[in-house]
Amino acid sequence: MSSTATTRPNGLALFILPSALLFALFFFLPIGLMALMSVLTGNPVVMPKVAFTARHYARMVGDPYYLEVIWTTIRIGLVTTLVALLIGYPLAHWMARIKSRAGHALLLMAVLAPMLTGIVVRTFAWMTLLSDKGVVNQTLMSLGLIAQPLKLMYTETGIVVGLVHIYVPFMVLTLTGVIGRIDERLEQAAENLGASPLRAFLEVTLPLSLPGILAGSLLVFALAISAYVTPILLGGFQIMTLPILIYQQISANFNVGFAAALGIVLLVISLMLVIAYNRALGLVSGQRELQ
């Protein structure tokens, strides 16, 4: 009897209710309505005769343009993830291994500072860096390295650079936690047995940090494919991604049904990524999900 008493919800469990209500009204209900709108012919409030339809999804699958948009979004997400991993790993390794407490705090500050600067502000920064008369082109031209400004903005490369800058802190923070958990003595043992530091890293640390690599990559990919500001400003309205298309359907065409269908596609992709992310972190330690 006493064992059932300790596992039964107590009075404190009631404190979950306000949040549960918030999620029910402002999260599950809206997403449910979005799913509903994606299979209706129109707005049921203003139109008396609405019927179920699959035409929004059929339009997406039937028109190569929309498949191209989805593929562009995924391609930008993949390249962003790969670059964020290549840039994030060394920094995460340094953060996890640095001995000095002050050094660690400063590194953490350096990683958090861009994170705490708004997306619009950071995208503005990259516009001043990458535009034709921007810092990068001006510097290269004054050094005589190039005669014509490089086309950095309004290209996928520009978008990727901006996205990497915005999402690399998420990669670093995920990886730091995982690398920090790997016993440094394993690496030392490998080195004492004659392995070079590089080989010790490649054969000991890197394989052990794979769950972190997976988790960080999934997180960055999920964030990158849902980005709006950076692709639209650095792409100069010339490169179409799924979030841009969704907003355009609302603001320009007011095609709520089609926007909802596009939203559901993005949601399903993201949901699969979230589940995979939780699995990957679960590999690191069974306790981690709670934090």
Next chain:
Amino acid sequence: MQTAASNSASLPAAQQAASVRTPGPIRHYGRYLYLAINIAILVFLLAPIAIVVVFALNPTPFIQFPPVGVSLRWFEKFFASRDFMHALWFSLEVAVLTTLSATILGASAALALARGNLPGTRLIVATMLSPLMLPAILTGLALFQTYVLLDVGRPTWGLVAGHTLVTLPYVVRTTLAVLHNFDTRLEEAARNLGASPLRTFFEVTLPLIKPGVLAGAIFAFIVSFDQFPVSLFLVSPGNETLPVTLFNYLKFDLDGTIGAASVVSIVLAFVVVIGLDRTVGLRSYVKL
């Protein structure tokens, strides 16, 4: 920049440790390469923020590099602009309301999850953290559609609800972290000494979880203040938050006003981060 300097100062000790194990010039080169790569990455992370400050102070009305001088004209223009000031105050209002609701709801939820013996805790936590990973633009779209269907317009409370949804996870996470780390025997001791559950909560639990709640509140404030995708769908024309106003401005203009506005938000973020470090320490939030 500061970071790079101080870390190269701590480098000799690390080098010594490395050379004691296995001496050799190759090891040193490897170490230098490692540091060079990392410093380059830090420059990549921090330079764009520095460049914003440069353009905020550069007096030319277009992007020009290298800068030709220092002036405060863009700050004057920013603070004199009725649109920007309205947006700044509206953003602060939304951020304050969001922080209040996210903190109260999030801290209560964390308490219920850690102490309430709820079934399916892991699933509930995963659900509550999901707005962090699910595209915020979808949260905005879904809420927008709901408000249209229910014909409620675009009220401020609707915007605050959307912001609360995407900031609540921070409060839940930081509060849960503290709740899991502290010694539950302190609460048991209070109960054994005759304190009521309510008194135990207010005199033992609450003071101990305060740093976590506070850290979550600070995160909530910054995230709300910088929030864009949810706001994009939920603001009404003429009543926009600062990031939306900046975005609309950026679509047509690329002058120093944006730089000045950016510096104002960066300074705000830095003040909050330093405050965070002073009050609770950043170290405990490495874990994402």
